[in-house]
Amino acid sequence: MSAHIGSLKVYVGVFMVLMIGTAITIYAAFLDLGLFNAPIALVIATVKAIFVVLFFMHVKDSDRLTKITVAAGIFWLAILLSLTMTDFLSRTWY
């Protein structure tokens, strides 16, 4: 089978990135960054999620079909989030 066998160093490295990301997000939560608190927390969470998807879930070394499937899922989630919020944010009664 052609499944990619990752190296142990990469896995431990990704683990370290995730732990550091967690530490940064906790530290940033206690700073008063005004409007930027929520976006920074979400950006850090997204970076962590990307590391998990690419390395732990092997998407980086998977075939094109898997990559397209993952991208389609994220695209649909983006539709769910963005179209719902454009509706709610643009209504006066809300």
Next chain:
Amino acid sequence: MDPRSEQQIALEPHHADAPHHPRQFHHFDTMEQQYQSSSLGMWVFLIQEIMFFGGLFVAYLVYRHKYYEAFGIASATLRIDLGAFNTAVLIGSSLTMALAVNAAQRGLRKRLMTFIVLTMILGSIFLGVKVVEYTEKFEKREIPGKNFCFEPQGAACTNVSHAPESTPAILQRYATGHFFEASHAAAPHEAEATHGSGTTAESTHAESVEPQYRVRDAIGDVPGSSERDRSKPGAEIYFSLYFAMTGMHAIHMIVGMGLMAWLLFHAYRGRYSQTYFTPIENFGLYWHFVDIVWIYLFPLLYLINRHIGAH
């Protein structure tokens, strides 16, 4: 289950014409094709999971926007130390799961079993911490519903018919069918007995519930109500989402624990090898997905508005 060994099955007459891997199904041409089909199927399932959790995240986003202040106040009652500890534990379990998949790919049976057990231990620690957190919320009555009580400053809730109970007392009450009332308050003769002896907590119950509900049912501002009262409906919605999201996440972890027990059993039996490890790899995808959900839940539920307390 077929009692014959895999070698015996492989030597069946039709297999003699076209020998194949004992784990290959006949409707696949090759193990490679079977692996790719299985992998695609798992990813499609995970896309469905993204949509499923996505609905909860959209609900969170809408109400976070609507009850911005109340969400911050309610979030501050969560224990950030336990949340951070659980985040580390779950990231650690993702690492051990990745190493388990790696061991399976290399055909290292003992190492595969070790890492599955480690992942199960870390998953148990996570769920154990969740039990501690939920217990605290139940004892403080920060549970959406009739007796919802949200007083971060420690004031008494007027809608709550009786004093905070210990968890065993709550379970005892639920076991006897008294979901909303203390069991002694539900029994009329006992309630009268305590009434006479001057206990106030139970006796104020009937009069106090009604006005409290008017405030809680209102969506948005209630003229003349205090800042604290206005935050209440939002806080209740926050806790609804907290329990729905972390609860659904915990159910996924419990399912994962069961699947790992199943994988461990088959790993022990020697089912997986360098040429066949699809179930381990697909379960790994599921476990990492559950980890990603928590990566978003932790900042959204535990870390919002923490900087306000820092002033």
